[in-house]
Structure formats: C-alpha cells, structure tokens
Amino acid sequence: MSLFARAASFAAVTLCAGLLLGTTTPGFAQEVPSAHVSTLNALALPQVPMTPTAPDSEATQTKIQPAVVQTVQSLPQSAPAVADDQDDDDYDTLADAVADQSGALDDAEMRCLAAGVFFESKGEPLAGQLAVAKTIINRTKSGRFPKSICAVLTQAGQFSFVRGGTVPTAEGRAGWQTAVAVAKVAARDLWEGTADNALYFHARRVAPSWRATKIAAIGNHVFYR
Known part of the structure; x- marks a missing residue:
C-alpha cells in the first residue's frame, strides 16, 4: 500500500471513532423535547381505541368453585296422614248406621x-x-228390570202396594223416618x-x-237370587 493510501485509511478510522464517541457520550447527546417524542411515538404506533373495563366486572371476578358434595341423611318416614272422616262410615251396628242418617x-x-x-217391611x-231396600236397588243394576228405583216399583205385577202405576206416599206416618234412614244406608252401602245380592223376596205366608x-x-x- 502507498503512503498516500495508508494516510487516507488512518484518517477514515479516526473520523469513525470520533463519531462513535460523540453519540455515546452523555455530553454529546442531543436533548429532544418530550412533546416531540410523544408526537413521534403517536405517529409511529398504530392508534387502537381503548374500551374501558370495570375493575369489578363479573368477567374478572368469576372464579371456578370446586364441587362440593353434601351428604344428606335420609329422614325417617312419617306415618301417612289419616283423614279426619276415615271412620265416618264405620258403624258398630246396623242400628248405629240407621240412627246416623237424617230424615230429609x-x-x-x-x-x-x-x-x-x-210398605213392604215396616x-x-x-x-x-x-x-228389602237392597233387593230393589239390585234390580236396577241387574239388566233384567228397569234401571230406576221408581220404575222397578211401578213395574206391572211386581209390588202389590203400588196402585195405578203410582208409588203412594207415607210421609208423616209412624215408621216413615226409619224407612228413610234404612233407604239411605242401603243406597250408600253403609x-x-x-x-245383599237378592233379586226377589216374598212373605213367609206364601x-x-x-x-x-x-x-x-x-x-x-x-229372599232369593
């Protein structure tokens, strides 16, 4: 290499070293106003709109709780409720059942x-x-006789106390209230x-x-079936 080339290379190395020292030494750093830096940053970074998030929102507060299995002891079975009227239709005697009926x-x-x-059994x-009452009721259910009680009594040739197809009244006569009560006991199957399964009856004298x-x-x- 010639003397001239060596001198040029040395000058170039010296100049580069000086520039490096100038940029890294605090005394040579240029002070840039903060406003300009903010402007540059704003221009350099993309602007993304910020959505405010509530600090106590459900999204940030939601936590997954561990499953808790509770053991429930089976309760003792209580006795079934008994209706107050369970014994309303239980009677010790037929006389008690008859006495419990109203005459209306x-x-x-x-x-x-x-x-x-x-008229048949006073x-x-x-x-x-x-x-007697059960026999009359049974006829209405048998399919062999009329389906209503009044029609069973007024059927021709069946009950001798019926005249002209009309059932006579006995209201106010002795024994009527008992007959009403017995009729209710029979109808309600008390x-x-x-x-209880008779369809016919006759007096002993015949x-x-x-x-x-x-x-x-x-x-x-x-009584007969």
Whole structure:
C-alpha cells in the first residue's frame, strides 16, 4: 500500500471513532423535547381505541368453585296422614248406621226407595228392611228390570202396594223416618247384610213355585237370587 493510501485509511478510522464517541457520550447527546417524542411515538404506533373495563366486572371476578358434595341423611318416614272422616262410615251396628242418617229427602228416587221399604217391611227388623231396600236397588243394576228405583216399583205385577202405576206416599206416618234412614244406608252401602245380592223376596205366608236360589230368611220375608 502507498503512503498516500495508508494516510487516507488512518484518517477514515479516526473520523469513525470520533463519531462513535460523540453519540455515546452523555455530553454529546442531543436533548429532544418530550412533546416531540410523544408526537413521534403517536405517529409511529398504530392508534387502537381503548374500551374501558370495570375493575369489578363479573368477567374478572368469576372464579371456578370446586364441587362440593353434601351428604344428606335420609329422614325417617312419617306415618301417612289419616283423614279426619276415615271412620265416618264405620258403624258398630246396623242400628248405629240407621240412627246416623237424617230424615230429609230431596230426591225422587230415594223417596221411592223409602216407600218400598215402608210398605213392604215396616215393623220388620232393621236387617229385614235393609234386605228389602237392597233387593230393589239390585234390580236396577241387574239388566233384567228397569234401571230406576221408581220404575222397578211401578213395574206391572211386581209390588202389590203400588196402585195405578203410582208409588203412594207415607210421609208423616209412624215408621216413615226409619224407612228413610234404612233407604239411605242401603243406597250408600253403609252396611253389609245377609241378602245383599237378592233379586226377589216374598212373605213367609206364601210359597211360590220359584226356581230361584234361596239365600236368606229375615223377619217375615224370604229372599232369593
């Protein structure tokens, strides 16, 4: 290398070293106003709108709680509730059931049933009166006779106390209130008798040649199925 080239290289190295020292030494650093720096940063960075977030929002406060399994002991089974009227229809005797019925009537069918009991079995034991009432009711359900009590009584040739197809009244006569009470006991099925499935009956003083099955004899009547 020539002397001239060496001198040029040395000058270049010296100049570069001086520039480096000027930029790194605090005494040579240029002070740039802060306003200008903010402006430059604003221009250099993209502007993204900021959405305010509530510091106590549900998103930041939500925490996953560990599952808690509670052991519930089975409670002792209590006794079933007993209705207050459970024993309303339980009677010790037929007489108790009859005595518990009111004498009021507001139904034509019940009036006919009470008339049948009265005219066919007044003065009979309560069991005999009940059997008469049950026989009349059974006929309405059998399919062999009319479906209403009044029609069963007024059927031709069946009950001798019926005249002209009309059921007579016995209201106000002795024994009527008992007949009403017995009719209600039978209609409500409040007492089981020995002739509950009877369809026919006759007085003991007669002996019809029936082929029906005899099921009971109560008071002055014999009952058949």
